[in-house]
Amino acid sequence: MNNSTYPIGNPGEKWNNNHKLQWLEAQKIKRSYNDEVLTLINELKDTLIVEQYGELNYAQNSYPLFALKTQHFDKNKHTVLITGGVHGYETSGVHGALRFAKTLATQYAEKFNLVITPCISPWGYETINRWNPEAIDPNRSFYEGSPAQESALVMNYVQSLNTDLIAHIDLHETTDSDNSEFRPALAAREGKVNTNWNIPDGFYLVADSNKPEPAFQKAIIECVEKVTHIAPSDENKQLIGVPQEQFGVINYAAKELGLCMGLSDATYVTTTEVYPDSATANPEECILAQVAAISGALDYIINK
Template sequence: MTTPHFYPVGTPGQPWGDTERAEWRARQVVQRHYADDVVAALNALPDALEIVQYGQLESITDTYPLLLAKTRNWNPALPTALVTGGVHGYETSGVHGALQFLRDHAQDYADRINLIVAPCVCPWGYERIQRWNRDAIDPNRSFRDGGRIVETASLMHWVAARNDDLLVHLDLHETTDSDAHEFDPALASRDGKPWHPETIPDGFYVIGNSENPEPAFQRALIAAVAPITHIAPADAQGNLVGLPLQSPGVVWGESRSIGACAGFTSARFATTTEVYPDSPRTTPAECNAAQVAAVRAGLDFALQAE
């Protein structure tokens, strides 16, 4: 008797090998273009921001320059903030929220804090609206051991080489309905494990680093976002994504130890934002605005705490 499988790639109970990864990769279709959406937007930014290529992602069919924007007139006497988006390429508001912040608000922080903004860490995933990179590896578990894939290693090495004293790191993410019907089943299939469906939080929340949670910082982000889009309530067990609620919209989880992007620096104030774009109560524009509000609130809080 054949056991029905919950995902179209793989065999129940067996981790994927090269054949399954290639089959999965062949199913991924380009749906938007990094050059049009990200590279062009970066090149249109004002001259106060310098565009830097910190790496290059190559495959048989694609080449992507890995780009960030940084303060051009860098002042070593000022604190430094890092903003990252598109670590999971399918999480759209992380990418466009970072770009919107650069376009509309970066100048507000001139002479107050040095900025480094990498708006789309994983362009292959961005184009295919995919969580993983082309080798079916989760970038947000790869920010450790010097970076386990090109996308993470390139950013980690560039940041480390500068030796900046980072005060803030905001990593912009989304939690989507596709996590439940596509990405979680794919993960279970890839690893040869059973799939246990999870509840998707309905609203915005943040995940503070449990190794250094900074509760007041996390609450400041929630307060800034609440007027823009709704904050996720806890589930019946008092949790969000399986983590105990610490305060409205705030949970703490491991970052550094699991290789999450928000944990790869020593920034005192670090968080992962999570927007819920699939709610009928919000819009794409509001999701982008929520990310911008979170970035601004994080920078403002950290500067006041200095």
């Protein structure tokens, strides 16, 4: 599929502001950030610190942004960042972060200071979208002077904590809609010909090619495969067009690509990729896979 088949834009031409407005007007609210996310955050106020770190004010709506922190931050403990909903449409990233916060965060608070931002892109959550209303991908926008408010606000918040991170786990999904909608839209926006990738059937990880920490990634895979299946590589020994570094793991240049997992200098970083469209998966399994990824990462650090 190439951008000539996408309903917005002209083949070979980048979108102008009118095209972006046309795209925005086609987006519809499909679920409620307030009902499905904020209510769950409010339920955690008795066990975790809930901090508002910003607000997104779009013409369609205003969205308060919240972080969850374990109580009694201790400078003698390592601090771990868990992020979800950078791509709002990736549902288990949001609800995996919230489920971990509800069920396991206080247990791990004995070893770590935990910071959880469960839904960085609430407009994307409500419209089931990869981009923000300005047709910007927040997960390519984690750099100084970011054009995405979602990315800039969470970066500023993490910096305000004034603490070094030992680890950062960023929760994502790879969905069939990547090929049916989001990659064609990206090609149209950039005036390029789209080439779809093979959607991996199962869970996989994206490590930072500058600090891959393969043993750390392997420990997460081993924990997650108790919950859901790990994606095999394709006939080219690749996942999403990238060579497989080890079973279930590929490497990306996090900082160079502006990825969320590159926002800090943490030693241990990873991006999870759950496959919710698998014939054998269900929403609960996807959430539990995210929780398993977090606990596997933390257990590795504890036992190292």
